[in-house]
Amino acid sequence: MKPIGPLMWEHRLIEQIIPLIRNECIRLEAGNPPNILFIETSADFFRTYADRTHHGKEEDILFKALNKKNLSPEHESIMKELIGEHETARTTVKELLKAKEAYLRNESSSLDTILQSLDRLSELYPGHIEKEDKKFFYPAMEYFSNEEQEKMLDEFYAFDRSMIHEKYNDIINRMGGKPIKFP
Ligand SMILES: [Fe+2]
Ligand SMILES: [Fe+2]
Numbered sequence: 001m002k003p004i005g006p007l008m009w010e011h012r013l014i015e016q017i018i019p020l021i022r023n024e025c026i027r028l029e030a031g032n033p034p035n036i037l038f039i040e041t042s043a044d045f046f047r048t049y050a051d052r053t054h055h056g057k058e059e060d061i062l063f064k065a066l067n068k069k070n071l072s073p074e075h076e077s078i079m080k081e082l083i084g085e086h087e088t089a090r091t092t093v094k095e096l097l098k099a100k101e102a103y104l105r106n107e108s109s110s111l112d113t114i115l116q117s118l119d120r121l122s123e124l125y126p127g128h129i130e131k132e133d134k135k136f137f138y139p140a141m142e143y144f145s146n147e148e149q150e151k152m153l154d155e156f157y158a159f160d161r162s163m164i165h166e167k168y169n170d171i172i173n174r175m176g177g178k179p180i181k182f183p
Contacts (some may be wrong), residue, residue: 003062003152004137005068006160010054011129017045023120027114039114046093046121053163058132061155062140069143080134085128092120102137 025040063079071079096117102110141149162182169179 002141003142003149003156004152006156007057007062007137008040008133010049011133014050014054014125015129017042018122018126019027021118024123025115025118028111028118032116034103034111036102039096039118042118042121043093043097044126046089046164048163048167050125051090051093052166053160056163057156058160059083059086061152061159065148065152066143068138071128071143075136075139075141078131082128082136084125084133085110089124089128090122092117092124096121 020038021042024035024042062081066079066159069142075180095113097109099113099117103114145154165180173179
C-alpha cells in the first residue's frame with residue numbers, strides 16, 4: 001500500500017463528521033441552545049484525530065519529506081495552501097472551544113461564534129480533502145521511490161502507535177498526574 005492509502009481512509013472518517021456538524025448548525029439557526037457535549041466531542045475529534053493524528057502525519061512526515069524534493073511550483077503552491085488550511089482549522093477549533101466556555105459563562109453573544117466556527121469547519125474540510133485526494137496526493141507520490149514510500153508508510157504506522165499514549169498522557173497531565181515518556 002502507498003502511504004497515501006491510510007491518509008485517504010482517514011479522510012473518509014473525517015468526512016463523517018460534516019453532516020453531523022451541519023445538523024448542529026441547523027439546530028442553532030432554529031434558535032435551539034447549543035449541544036455542549038456535541039461541541040466538546042467534535043472539538044476533540046478535530047484536535048486529536050483530524051489535526052494531531054491526520055494533519056500530523058501529513059505535515060510532520062509527508063510534507064517534510066516533500067520539502068527535501070525539488071517540487072514543481074504548482075505542487076509547492078498547493079502544499080502551502082494545504083498547510084494554511086490546517087492552520088485555519090486549528091484556529092477555528094480553538095475559537096469554537098473559547099466560545100463554548102463563554103456560552104457557559106452566560107455570554108450570549110458567543111452563540112454567533114459557535115455557529116460561525118461550526119459552519120467554517122463544515123465548509124473547510126470537504127474542499128481541503130478533495131484538494132488532497134484529487135490534486136495532490138497522487139502526484140506527490142511520484143517524487144518518491146518505492147523504498148521511500150515503504151519507509152514513509154512505516155513512519156506513519158509508528159506515528160499512529162504513539163497517538164493513543166499521547167492523548168491519554170495529556171489527559172493525565174490535565175488531571176494533575178505525571179505524564180509518562182514511552183520508549
Ligand atoms: Fe490536510
Ligand atoms: Fe488530509
